[in-house]
Amino acid sequence: MDLVGSVETIVKLGLTIKEAVDTVRRNxxxxxxxxERVLRVGDILSPLQETGSMDDSPAISGALEDxxxxxxxxxxxxxxxxxxSTICLFCTAGKQSTQLRKVQEDITQKVMVVIFATNVQLTMILTRLDRPCPQTRESFHMGLEVSLPGDSSVGHTLAFSRPARRAHPAPAPPQSSPATTPAFAVPRRRRPLPFASTAAQDGRSRPPPSMSTASCVQTINGWRKFSSLELETATNHFSxxxxxxxGAFAAVFKGVLRDGLGVAIKKFKHPYQLPAAHINDELSLVSKLQHKNIVKFIGYGYEVIEKVDGFDDNKHQAQESHYFLVEEYMPNGSLDDIIYGSRIEWSSLFGIVQGIAQGLHYLHEQQLVHSDLKPNNILLDSDTNPxxxxxxxARILDHGDDMPRDINYLAGTVGYMSPEYIVEGILSTKYDVYSFGVMLLExxxxxxxSKPAPRQASIEWAWMARQAGQMEELLDPSLYAEFQLKExxxxxxxxxLCTQFKPADRPAMSDVLAMLDGKKKLRTPKQPGYTKGRKA
Structure with a gap:
């Protein structure tokens, strides 16, 4: 199967649907x-195909075909x-509305099947999901998960831009479809969405405030400000x-301060691929978080260096800014190392699960959605506390639990993003609950x-294990005691329950904590449609 052609057909079909919607008379x-769903689907599938995340396997081919x-x-x-006519082609307007809502859910289910089939960990930051005209397409930024050999204690993203694509003829419908495809018209362009500020108090994405280089990082009261010299000494000149x-936006170094304290120093790259306001937001945000299961913020650094640029007659004075974030160092790496490397017994794993749940519950009490919860972003201290x-x-919610829909922005890691966020752009604390559920099953x-089930594949694995009913035959007996099977x-x-298809069916983290401790009765989970009958 031609994956490139298949994805491009889906993208063009989305534009065809957009044009048709502009002239509807009912519903x-x-x-x-x-x-909105089909346009967002195209924006997500294109980078998956273009980065080689999709192979020409029957599973992916079948998923794209469906x-x-x-x-x-x-x-x-x-x-x-x-x-x-007041009577539609198939049914009355009321029944047609029901069919439209049903196909909305089917689109989400089918997209999730495609993501299941790719089975990759791809971190995306798409900040310009403009709806393209067929002649041109705005580039976007996307990240790939990368780690260094020998130390995966920090997860990062690698960003790049995709060039504009040429137009192609409108897709032809499959022979079984009676529909005819109208010619593409140039849709009205939407304004590009700036990078979303992580500390936006109104819960909406908006342009960062205008500020000079010298005022990009505000003074964070009560926290230590490090000089570049101190941090260079701590890291042996960032050796x-x-x-x-x-990653794309920063490099992280292990350092030792003068008092002997081990730290992790995040050095933002120059020139910056993120707005200065975004860096300031992250510094301000992490400095306010105080919990035993949140990496401790120690201080920050900001320094402007005067330098001379150019040659001979074109020399001129210039400023080069450097930004740093200093956090406690986690000597035992990440949860990813545990899952896919040095396996440990259940009693220790359960302690890690409880710690993550407590930390996430704290974040949600602060109306904060992490948005990128995954094993690489769970670090372990010397006592294996997560x-x-x-x-x-991360994003702050300011109007209840749900943020306004953000169709033109997407950030997170494929394999841990919730269905409603992927396809609808709805962000709430239930996004994190879904990510937590995936990690728990992992x-x-x-x-x-045998080998662990990675990312969302762990959901399907868990359903199969649940239906088989013989957990003791699946698990390594050296990692648990028989009395722990119930737990x-x-x-x-x-x-x-945390990975239920509908957000309303997922528990809040307060309920998750009670369930983990056996203090709350468990509901019977429903199997998501995208885990049923997938083509192998």
Missing amino acids: EEECSEIR LEKTLWRAHTLVEACQEK EDNLIGR KITDFGI IISSMCR IRRCMEVGL
Whole structure:
């Protein structure tokens, strides 16, 4: 199967649906919802295909084929809403509205099947999801998960821009579809969305405030400000030997301060790929978080260096700014090392699970959504206590639990992002609950006699294990005692509840804590449609 052609067909089909929605006469709200979903789907699938995250396997080919069929069905329903007659092609307007809502859910399910089939860990930061005209397409920024050999204690992203793509003819519908495809028209352009400020108090993405270089980092009261010289000394001039991890926006080094304290120093790159306001937001945000399961903020650094740029007659004075974030050093690496490397017994794993849940509950009490919860962002101290780190794309909720929909912005890691955020752009604390559930099931699968189930594949693994009912046959007996099986099964049920398809069916983290401790009765989870009957 031609994956490039298949993804491009889906993208163009999304634009075709958009044009059809512009002229509907009935069910405008439902049709508009379909339009937003299919356009966002194209924005997400394109980077997956272009970065080589999709191979030409039967699973991916089948998933893309099913998604395309669903989009053609959506297109047919939208076209029916253009009819002048009060009776639509298939049913009354009321029944048609029901079918439109059903196809909305089907689109989400099919997209999740595609993501399941890719089975990759890809960290995305898409900040310009403009709806393109067929001749041009805005580039976007995206991140790839990277780690350094020998030390994966910090997870980072590697960003790049995708060039504009040329237009192609409109896709032809499959032979089984009676729909005809209208020619593409140039849609109205949307304004690009700036990088979302992590500390936006109104819960909306907005442009960073205008500020001079000298005022980019505000003074953080009560916290130590380090000079560049102090941090250079602590890291032996930021030696490669002290490098923990490197990403698109920063590099992280291990350092030792003059008093002997070991620290992790995040050095933001220059020139900066993030707005200065975003760096300031992250510094301000982490400085306010105080919890035993959150990586401790120690201080920050900001320094402006005067330098001479240019040659001969073109020499001129210039300023070069350097930003640093200093946190406690975690000597035992990340949860990723535990799951996919040095396996440990259940009693220690359960302590890690409880610690993550407590830290996440604290964040949600602060109305904060982490947005990138994954094993690489759970660090372990000398006593193997888990601590949540990396608040680079965290968002603050200010209007209840749900933020306004953010169609033009997407940030997170494929494999841990919730379905409603991927397809609808809805961000709430239930996004983190979903990510926590995926990690919990990953942790349990790491005790298997075979390899652990990575990322969202752990959901399908858990359902199969639950239906088989023989946990003791799946798990390595050296990692648990027989009396702990009940606790392991309970944690698996909690993980399945946390990864429910609908956000309303997922528990809050306060309930998760009670469930983990056996203080709250568990509901019976429902199996998400995207884990059923996938093509191998």
